[in-house]
Amino acid sequence: MRLLHTSDWHIGRTFHGHSTLDALRGVLLELAEAVRRERVDAVLVAGDVFDSATPAAAAFELFEEAVLAIRAAGAAVVMTSGNHDSAARLGHQAPFAAAGGVHVRTRADRLDVPVELTDEHGAVDVFGLPYLEPLLVGGRTHEEALAGAMDRVRAAVARRGNRAVVLAHCFASAGVVPRAAGGERDITAGGLDVVPVSVFAGTEEAPVAYVALGHLHSRMQLAPQVRYAGAPLHYSFGETSPLRGAWLVDLDATGLHDVRWLDLAVPRRLSEITGPLEALLADPALADREDDWIQAVLTDPVRQQDAMARLRQRFPFVARLEHRPEGAPSADARSYGARTAGLPDAALIAGFLEHVRAGAGPSDAESALVADVLSAVRAAERAA
Structure with a gap:
């Protein structure tokens, strides 16, 4: 079989x-x-x-x-x-x-x-x-x-x-x-x-x-x-x-x-391109990525005006843009929403508790309670 x-x-x-x-x-x-x-x-x-x-x-x-x-x-x-x-x-x-x-x-x-x-x-x-x-x-x-x-x-x-x-x-x-x-x-x-x-x-x-x-x-x-x-x-x-x-x-x-x-065929590949905006727009080595889904990381010292619109003139399927200046500190400069996107609910709650408690996260008992409550909510949603 x-x-x-x-x-x-x-x-x-x-x-x-x-x-x-x-x-x-x-x-x-x-x-x-x-x-x-x-x-x-x-x-x-x-x-x-x-x-x-x-x-x-x-x-x-x-x-x-x-x-x-x-x-x-x-x-x-x-x-x-x-x-x-x-x-x-x-x-x-x-x-x-x-x-x-x-x-x-x-x-x-x-x-x-x-x-x-x-x-x-x-x-x-x-x-x-x-x-x-x-x-x-x-x-x-x-x-x-x-x-x-x-x-x-x-x-x-x-x-x-x-x-x-x-x-x-x-x-x-x-x-x-x-x-x-x-x-x-x-x-x-x-x-x-x-x-x-x-x-x-x-x-x-x-x-x-x-x-x-x-x-x-x-x-x-x-x-x-x-x-x-x-x-x-x-x-x-x-x-x-x-x-x-x-x-x-x-x-x-x-x-x-x-x-x-x-x-199976991949309808559109994923690619990440990194560099200064002008370099990405001009680099001939990127010609084979022009029809890919693009995640672009710009390394310009300052944010470039209309960067997404300009990138899409060459890469029409730019889906994500990040500004990461070359030589900048490694601290995460993204917004709170960007940093927490896709995190499970329990991780969001634990992070919030760490923030308001000056670094002290949830106890084992609190984590278990959160898990039980969230599990009950999910169960109710699936039963609906």
């Missing part, structure tokens, strides 16, 4: 104020052509299908177009909800979708009920773990929530005796926290919540052939059978990997046989 592992479509997300719908449409339709060309049996989408719990109509239209194209190419679809999705909305009418070969897994109470696929060797059970809010599943951390979920999955694998594949949406690590791997916002309300890769390990009685992870936006291999596919587009300048694509996963009669990377 051949599976294609993708994740983090984030349909409806913008890139520094620019719509990504057209670019994403092209990539997802290319992915559907790859399904046909590579004879893929099932496409796995490991969470964050949408970027918002309340997607706009145009986002739903692209979702339908992409899924229908994948089905027309001959593959079943198995997808789970991520921390950006509304589980209730994504899972609406899931039984009807399953009748058409699109299997949507959003219910924590049914995460040990697999989607059963078949090939010439028999059955393959695909267990789709939706994003698990710890407060709602009886855990204080995401590690505890996923450990409990995997206990249920392993029990089902042992009972059923089929080859098993797992989808999960989390911040997993094989020992080193992969900070530069994706540029995604923190997955928990209470702060960084890393899940050790050992949580997904199979046993002799309940082997797990492959674990398809979502949440980080760049591809990563945590173990031969545990991988991130990353997002199909670049969604921030923090996503340092230039590659976009998906993993092709081949199973044989006993389990995992082979995994190889499938490149």
Whole structure:
């Protein structure tokens, strides 16, 4: 059986104020052509299908177009909800979708009920773990929530005796926290919540052939059978990997046989250019970056008038501009909003407490209280 592992479509997300719908449409339709060309049996989408719990109509239209194209190419679809999705909305009418070969897994109470696929060797059970809010599943951390979920999955694998594949949406690590791997916002309300890769390990009685992870936006291999596919587009300048694509996963009669990377086209590259404004406007070596998304760092001693407008005359897709004078002190001169953009809520609260307390941050008890309150708020938002 051949599976294609993708994740983090984030349909409806913008890139520094620019719509990504057209670019994403092209990539997802290319992915559907790859399904046909590579004879893929099932496409796995490991969470964050949408970027918002309340997607706009145009986002739903692209979702339908992409899924229908994948089905027309001959593959079943198995997808789970991520921390950006509304589980209730994504899972609406899931039984009807399953009748058409699109299997949507959003219910924590049914995460040990697999989607059963078949090939010439028999059955393959695909267990789709939706994003698990710890407060709602009886855990204080995401590690505890996923450990409990995997206990249920392993029990089902042992009972059923089929080859098993797992989808999960989390911040997993094989020992080193992969900070530069994706540029995604923190997955928990209470702060960084890393899940050790050992949580997904199979046993002799309940082997797990492959674990398809979502949440980080760049591809990563945590173990031969545990991988991130990353997002199909670049969604921030923090996503340092230039590659976009998906993993092709081949199973044989006993389990995992082979995994190889499938490149997808990058509609527009990310580039950073640094130097004085006049030099950037005149440098012939930058000719091949004129159609890239540009993050420009100006090193002029003083701020240049109309710098963004002038840069866009040569680089029409300048998305971000920073003034960093050459030889200036290394102190962060950005505004408070710029320095805190993208930080998780818990980090914002901790920073505020440090500021008003002259450097004394929250105590352990206060941090735990903040985590519980924010987790409750997130749970209420997702249940809405």
